[in-house]
Amino acid sequence: MTPVLECINLTHYYGKRKIYENLSFKVPHGRILGLLGKNGTGKTTTINILSGYLEPRSGECRIFGENINTISPATRRRIGLLLEGHVQYQFMNISQIEKFYSAFYPGQWRKEAFYELMNKLKVAPRQPILRMSNGQRSQVALGLILAQNPDLLILDDFSLGLDPGYRRLFSDYLRDYARAEEKTVFLTSHIIQDMERLIDDCIIMDYGRILTQQPVGTLLDSLRRYTCRVSGNHTPELPEEFCHPSITRGVMEFCSFLTKEKVEQILAEKKVNYSELTSERMNLEDAFIGLTGKY
Numbered sequence: 001m002t003p004v005l006e007c008i009n010l011t012h013y014y015g016k017r018k019i020y021e022n023l024s025f026k027v028p029h030g031r032i033l034g035l036l037g038k039n040g041t042g043k044t045t046t047i048n049i050l051s052g053y054l055e056p057r058s059g060e061c062r063i064f065g066e067n068i069n070t071i072s073p074a075t076r077r078r079i080g081l082l083l084e085g086h087v088q089y090q091f092m093n094i095s096q097i098e099k100f101y102s103a104f105y106p107g108q109w110r111k112e113a114f115y116e117l118m119n120k121l122k123v124a125p126r127q128p129i130l131r132m133s134n135g136q137r138s139q140v141a142l143g144l145i146l147a148q149n150p151d152l153l154i155l156d157d158f159s160l161g162l163d164p165g166y167r168r169l170f171s172d173y174l175r176d177y178a179r180a181e182e183k184t185v186f187l188t189s190h191i192i193q194d195m196e197r198l199i200d201d202c203i204i205m206d207y208g209r210i211l212t213q214q215p216v217g218t219l220l221d222s223l224r225r226y227t228c229r230v231s232g233n234h235t236p237e238l239p240e241e242f243c244h245p246s247i248t249r250g251v252m253e254f255c256s257f258l259t260k261e262k263v264e265q266i267l268a269e270k271k272v273n274y275s276e277l278t279s280e281r282m283n284l285e286d287a288f289i290g291l292t293g294k295y
Helices: 043-050 094-102 111-120 134-147 164-181 192-198 216-222 260-269 284-292
Strands: 005-014 017-027 032-037 058-063 079-082 152-155 184-188 201-206 209-215 224-230 243-248 251-256 274-280
Touching: 005 043, 017 201, 017 209, 032 043, 032 164, 032 192, 043 058, 043 184, 079 134, 094 111, 094 134, 111 134, 111 164, 134 152, 134 164, 164 184, 164 192, 192 284, 201 216, 201 284, 209 216, 209 284, 216 284, 224 260, 243 284, 251 284, 260 274
Parallel strands: 032 184, 032 201, 079 152, 152 184
Antiparallel strands: 005 017, 005 058, 201 209, 224 251, 224 274, 243 251
16 A cells, blocks of 8 residues: 655755755554654654655655655645644634635535534634633644644644643544544654654654654563663673663663663673663653663
């Protein structure tokens, strides 16, 4: 089956600074994929390229099999896009902005999807957007995207400005909506706790490359945090499968996809004087920090 979204060997620079090189990934139908990375790794750049607002140095992006540079109006109507910042017409109220947007999507607009979310948020139809908090405005933007009834939702930092309760509400709402309606979602967020509840698959980016792309369940089943006691404060030279080893007060910590038996074998081969090796599972935020480093 043709992927809903596909990026092939994307390379992009800002001036002389390389954002990434030969970035490739696919998003199959009906999956919710989260793009995770620290600030400056290229998340919003990727969204802008997918939206056709930014031309990459090289490479190609396809949505529903069409090149984004020549995508047809009919295919573009199948895409719901939320850019970072949640720009709105603040002089309108809830009812007015729903009617305004509905005119651009004849035949596919789902008014009930918008008002269902507004009711959950306890937002009155005549409430002016100007008098809303930033978090409420973001929910209005998200509700308008759901009402468009797109087959693909592209959401950049969808939880911007939301407090924990609203973040949980919308994450659960979006997850249930996407699965019930068989929608495909590609999104970014700086709040990784929300992503763990929401996404099926994740891409974890470092500066200039993808560290891993796999289902969240597979990632958390296979990645482990290891700790052991070592002599001295000098971090030994270890293979790259040992992610970001560090020593604090005689305890070395790192994460790895290797089994405990393989870790023990390599430590012995490297003549590392260690003891009390332990292995533990991690949540998605800890896995992200383990793979990308704390700093």
